Amino acid sequence: MTVLYKYSQFLAQSKDAAFDSICEPGSIAQWSGIYRCDGCGRSITSIVGNQLPPQNHHQHTLQQGRVRWRLAACHFIVVNFAAAIIEGLTIQRMEHVGIVVDNLGGAIKFFVEPGLSLQGEAAAEGRWVDRIVWL
Ligand SMILES: [Zn+2]
Numbered sequence: 001m002t003v004l005y006k007y008s009q010f011l012a013q014s015k016d017a018a019f020d021s022i023c024e025p026g027s028i029a030q031w032s033g034i035y036r037c038d039g040c041g042r043s044i045t046s047i048v049g050n051q052l053p054p055q056n057h058h059q060h061t062l063q064q065g066r067v068r069w070r071l072a073a074c075h076f077i078v079v080n081f082a083a084a085i086i087e088g089l090t091i092q093r094m095e096h097v098g099i100v101v102d103n104l105g106g107a108i109k110f111f112v113e114p115g116l117s118l119q120g121e122a123a124a125e126g127r128w129v130d131r132i133v134w135l
Contacts, residue, residue, distance in 0.1 A: 001041040003034055003072050011073070023069040025055040033074025039064035043072060 005011055018031055022038060029046040036043045039060050046052055052069050060067065101107040112118055
């Protein structure tokens with residue numbers, strides 16, 4: 001079964017490795033989006049952090065093997081900012097983006113190397129920050 005769409009301008013092709021990995025039934029979805037069973041082609045939707053449907057979600061023939069989910073379409077993957085720039089897509093404007101990282105220097109380098117510029121740095125902490133970034 002194929003995932004259908006009408007307006008192609010709402011979709012963009014990605015070469016992200018997230019689309020290559022097989023997700024076990026009952027595992028936690030790493031991305032919000034549409035997952036497709038590699039065995040039979042059935043599609044489901046899931047939200048990041050939710051459990052993907054279990055093995056008994058639907059029946060397979062012996063030839064189809066076990067249920068195994070593969071990401072078919074998802075919301076924009078943050079790390080694709082760099083890939084989009086490299087592939088010639090231009091990000092016109094980006095306002096406030098909050099990203100929680102362990103290594104701030106490494107994260108800055110990751111976004112600056114493909115062409116984004118650092119406008120400034122500021123420290124923020126406290127309950128209101130935790131609430132904004134969902135900690
Ligand atoms: Zn299936």
